[in-house]
Amino acid sequence: MNVAVCVKQIPDPANPGKLDPATRTLVREGKLIMDDSDSYGVEMALQLVDKAGGGEVTLVSMAPNDEVSGLRNGLAMGAHKGVLVSDPALLGTDALGTAKVLAAAIRRNEFDLVLCATESTDGYTGTFPVQLAELLGLPSITFAKRVDIAGATVKVERQTEAGYDEVEAPLPAVVTVTAGVVEPRYPSFKGIMAAKSKPVDVLKVSDLGLDAGAVGQGGSRQEIVSVEAAEARSAGEIVEDEGDAHERIVAFLEQLKVI
Amino acid sequence: MALSTIWVVAEAAEGKALPVTLELLTKARELAGTVEAVAWGTDTAAVAPTLGAHGAAKVHDLGDLGGSLPGVPVAAAIAGAVAGGGGPDAILVPHTYDGRDIAGRLSAKLDKPVLTNATDLRIDGDTLVVGSAIFGGSTLLDTVFTGSGPAIVCVKPKSFAPAEGGAGAGEITALAVPGSGATDTSKITSRHVEERSGPKLDEADVVVSGGRGLGEAGNYQLIEELAKLLKGAPGASRAIVDAGWVPYAYQVGQTGKTVKPAIYLAAGISGATQHLVGMKGAKTIIAVNKDKEAPIFSVADLGIVGDVHKVLPKLIEALKARG
Numbered sequence: 001m002n003v004a005v006c007v008k009q010i011p012d013p014a015n016p017g018k019l020d021p022a023t024r025t026l027v028r029e030g031k032l033i034m035d036d037s038d039s040y041g042v043e044m045a046l047q048l049v050d051k052a053g054g055g056e057v058t059l060v061s062m063a064p065n066d067e068v069s070g071l072r073n074g075l076a077m078g079a080h081k082g083v084l085v086s087d088p089a090l091l092g093t094d095a096l097g098t099a100k101v102l103a104a105a106i107r108r109n110e111f112d113l114v115l116c117a118t119e120s121t122d123g124y125t126g127t128f129p130v131q132l133a134e135l136l137g138l139p140s141i142t143f144a145k146r147v148d149i150a151g152a153t154v155k156v157e158r159q160t161e162a163g164y165d166e167v168e169a170p171l172p173a174v175v176t177v178t179a180g181v182v183e184p185r186y187p188s189f190k191g192i193m194a195a196k197s198k199p200v201d202v203l204k205v206s207d208l209g210l211d212a213g214a215v216g217q218g219g220s221r222q223e224i225v226s227v228e229a230a231e232a233r234s235a236g237e238i239v240e241d242e243g244d245a246h247e248r249i250v251a252f253l254e255q256l257k258v259i
Numbered sequence: 260m261a262l263s264t265i266w267v268v269a270e271a272a273e274g275k276a277l278p279v280t281l282e283l284l285t286k287a288r289e290l291a292g293t294v295e296a297v298a299w300g301t302d303t304a305a306v307a308p309t310l311g312a313h314g315a316a317k318v319h320d321l322g323d324l325g326g327s328l329p330g331v332p333v334a335a336a337i338a339g340a341v342a343g344g345g346g347p348d349a350i351l352v353p354h355t356y357d358g359r360d361i362a363g364r365l366s367a368k369l370d371k372p373v374l375t376n377a378t379d380l381r382i383d384g385d386t387l388v389v390g391s392a393i394f395g396g397s398t399l400l401d402t403v404f405t406g407s408g409p410a411i412v413c414v415k416p417k418s419f420a421p422a423e424g425g426a427g428a429g430e431i432t433a434l435a436v437p438g439s440g441a442t443d444t445s446k447i448t449s450r451h452v453e454e455r456s457g458p459k460l461d462e463a464d465v466v467v468s469g470g471r472g473l474g475e476a477g478n479y480q481l482i483e484e485l486a487k488l489l490k491g492a493p494g495a496s497r498a499i500v501d502a503g504w505v506p507y508a509y510q511v512g513q514t515g516k517t518v519k520p521a522i523y524l525a526a527g528i529s530g531a532t533q534h535l536v537g538m539k540g541a542k543t544i545i546a547v548n549k550d551k552e553a554p555i556f557s558v559a560d561l562g563i564v565g566d567v568h569k570v571l572p573k574l575i576e577a578l579k580a581r582g
Contacts, residue, residue, distance in 0.1 A: 017394045096366050124513060125375045130363030139445040143356050159507050163453035169445040180501035221372050221406035230399050233539055233558040241565025246573040252561050256543060258522055
């Protein structure tokens with residue numbers, strides 16, 4: 001069983017995000033890491049390939065500047081190889097453009113399953129996986145909290161507002177996994193060393209037969225016309241508990257006429 | 260692009276329109292002269308009068324989807340209408356599980372961009388301006404579409420207040436669902452409803468949420484008890500949902516529910532931006548956390564630096580004593 005996992009390389013989310021004042025695109029400087037949300041898909045893929053008794057996990061990613069450090073995180077977990085589409089023309093590409101690029105990259109090989117996170121941590125648009133599925137002509141099941149393969153069918157417990165649905169689709173299919181679907185493994189030292197020599201195929205937009213106009217800021221057909229800081233909520237009173245803090249809460253609730 | 264007609268993807272559950280559907284219809288009335296809804300399932304006749312009362316002149320009914328996840332067939336129906344020349348200038352979609360599937364599929368089918376996480380919509384001249392918040396709500400963006408329509412926008416629940424008025428007829432007309440081949444093969448085989456009592460999380464006036472600071476899953480009962488005493492709904496941070504302490508449906512935050520209650524009480528929640536974006540619209544925030552540097556205190560009206568294991572039981576006793 002061969003599984004492709006779409007991964008995003010992002011700046012460390014512990015640092016506050018920034019927009020480039022000129023291009024109004026996300027600033028991606030410093031070392032990039034694999035989005036934590038993607039570690040669940042990588043782990044799921046490794047487990048499914050293991051259960052199937054063989055196959056490969058391929059990480060598929062896109063970046064403007066040859067960044068591979070985030071891909072190495074997933075390779076260190078055990079993924080077999082990576083495909084990186086890297087091209088300065090990709091700067092400012094939106095979700096649909098990203099789907100076009102990664103669909104073209106994924107089509108170069110045959111996969112039984114494509115896994116993605118439900119949304120990225122930095123941009124959180126959350127539409128890319130389904131756009132990708134549509135471009136690949138595949139069924140999709142989003143918000144999986146459990147994934148099993150039974151023959152040529154993927155069976156998923158899909159999160160809903162009220163609980164969950166059991167949903168199935170024939171393979172190949174695109175599935176998005178929620179955080180918590182599996183416990184991602186920590187890369188071992190051996191894994192980290194091995195990741196350095198695992199193959200990463202680096203492609204340009206032109207290698208994919210895509211028109212450069214379909215990607216990048218121009219291809220996004222949207223423009224940010226204003227950026228401003230949200231009105232900050234001011235902090236109120238902070239009290240150290242001396243054993244009677246519950247009384248403060250009761251008094252506060254009384255004042256608000258909740259009780 | 261000027262807007263004369265807006266379609267609202269009218270999600271419903273258990274025979275009732277979702278609140279976000281009514282919020283979007285209400286806003287759409289302000290933005291365009293003609294507002295229509297797109298509905299599916301077996302309850303459209305029951306839902307249509309409410310959709311009409313909130314402004315839908317027509318309800319395009321797709322009928323029963325035969326167990327398909329809605330993403331592909333609903334997008335195919337709308338794309339079919341657009342291709343036939345009878346489509347709208349903009350399509351507003353709830354930012355929900357199914358809504359994002361529909362918007363993503365539709366975007367790829369029409370080869371049009373989709374803007375998500377919208378919290379504001381307005382017309383400037385004859386241009387639709389889409390407001391959204393990024394970086395955990397600390398930065399506000401206005402974005403416009405620069406190409407031809409239709410515009411596709413996913414709007415977060417609770418962005419607008421629903422109101423009846425400008426009553427539309429809510430007239431039901433059938434809209435064909437073109438076949439979608441292999442893409443429309445994701446089928447729901449069974450549904451599971453996780454029962455919960457009390458008010459719904461996203462509709463409650465009081466929300467009491469717990470986080471990792473509770474220490475262990477068993478302590479979540481303190482949150483449930485407190486929520487019950489305050490006639491509110493229990494919620495949770497992503498950390499304890501990921502850890503499997505409570506179901507996903509309890510999650511407040513970017514990947515969970517957006518809540519705007521009168522009172523939000525956060526216990527043992529540090530306040531990651533992921534969480535703050537889902538609750539900082541609350542009118543009043545009370546936080547209990549033992550780390551005085553926790554970011555939750557930067558938004559709290561009353562912050563208690565203390566141990567939830569000590570403060571919550573005493574608070575519960577005090578509320579019980581009041582009867």
